[in-house]
Amino acid sequence: MTIVPIGVNVDASWRAMVSRRVITGGHPLPKQCFGTSHVPLSPAVRAGDFVYVSGQVPVGSDGIVVKGGITEQTEQVLSNVKVALALAGCTLDDVVKTTVWLEDARDFGAFNAVYARHFPKNPPARTTVESRLMIDIKIEVEAVAYRPV
Secondary structure (H helix, E strand, O other): OOOOOOOOOOOHHHHHHHHHHOOOOOOOOOOOOOOOOOOOOOOOOEEOOOOEEEEEEOOOOOOOOOOOOOOHHHHHHHHHHHHHHOOOOHHHHHHHEEEEEEEEEEHHHHHHHHHHHOOOOOEEEEEEEOOOOOOOOOOEEEEEEEEOO
């Protein structure tokens, strides 16, 4: 028996989650980690129907920060997001939320133009902030995707 707290709206996604728990014997689906990194994180983690992509930075497959400005770095970051999503069987079309950190708010227009090309229709919810980043880069992006198992 499932008890729903007062004030909770029971929608289709909640019902699906409950039915999966029943199907799996009342146990939640296990967390799945995808990919490896030289730092202690997983590039992508599936938790139920959601896939969480760790913050991606503008490094190429050689591990070196790409040359160029915000346009080149945004292209590389979104390419890295695609790769991390693919590890978990997702695409950019599955992304429901991104968080973007820009080193300089004045780069927003150029960043936004590249971002719009990668999310041409039904773009995800997004938060964009200006922040000092952990390494000498112009942008970092993390994403959350929804793809039912």
